[in-house]
Amino acid sequence: MIEFKEIDRNNFFDVIDLRVAEEQKAFVAPNVFSLAQAKAFPECECLAIYHDEVLVGFTMYCMDDDDKEYWIYRLMVDEKHQSKGYGKAAMEKLIERIKQDQEHKVIYLSFEPENSMAKRLYEKLGFEADGRVIDGEIVYKLAY
Numbered sequence: 001m002i003e004f005k006e007i008d009r010n011n012f013f014d015v016i017d018l019r020v021a022e023e024q025k026a027f028v029a030p031n032v033f034s035l036a037q038a039k040a041f042p043e044c045e046c047l048a049i050y051h052d053e054v055l056v057g058f059t060m061y062c063m064d065d066d067d068k069e070y071w072i073y074r075l076m077v078d079e080k081h082q083s084k085g086y087g088k089a090a091m092e093k094l095i096e097r098i099k100q101d102q103e104h105k106v107i108y109l110s111f112e113p114e115n116s117m118a119k120r121l122y123e124k125l126g127f128e129a130d131g132r133v134i135d136g137e138i139v140y141k142l143a144y
């Protein structure tokens, strides 16, 4: 079962130790960067992803200060735990969490054009291109 936990003194060092594969490093910022970013941008919500009490990944979403819409800014699953369905399950759970806010109707995210695994995952979840490319990343949206 996939669960989210806050990042605190109990899991901070484990979360910053999570790693993606060498060739995936260009696709996602290090978790330590994201945690620092969330300190300066308190609208960013960081969550540790657990599978059956084992820490497997990290995600960060936010109510973007520019467009006042939800964006999933980060998603990563540790190299050792990839391709077991955890990324997809975590995304489904995160989408459900964001959907609780009935005042909003769309979730955005973006990814590098070469990141075919992320593209397939997001398309499977119902995301589609919204036509924008921001800082070289393709923007996808999910209307709910």
Ligand SMILES: CC(C)(COP(=O)(O)OP(=O)(O)OC[C@H]1O[C@@H](n2cnc3c(N)ncnc32)[C@H](O)[C@@H]1OP(=O)(O)O)[C@@H](O)C(=O)NCCC(=O)NCCS
Pocket (backbone or CB within 6 Å): 020, 021, 024, 027, 028, 074, 075, 076, 077, 078, 081, 082, 083, 084, 085, 086, 087, 088, 089, 110, 111, 112, 115, 116, 117, 118, 120, 121, 124
């Ligand atoms: C993208 C990422 C989060 C996916 O997490 P994951 O737990 O490995 O993915 P899942 O096992 O849930 O698989 C989700 C989908 O990805 C695709 N996928 C999974 N493993 C794959 C592989 N080895 N090759 C190609 N596609 C793969 C499949 O479409 C899969 O869906 P399916 O199993 O229903 O066919 C993870 O690979 C990751 O951390 N990558 C590096 C960081 C990154 O790119 N983050 C996204 C930034 S936008």
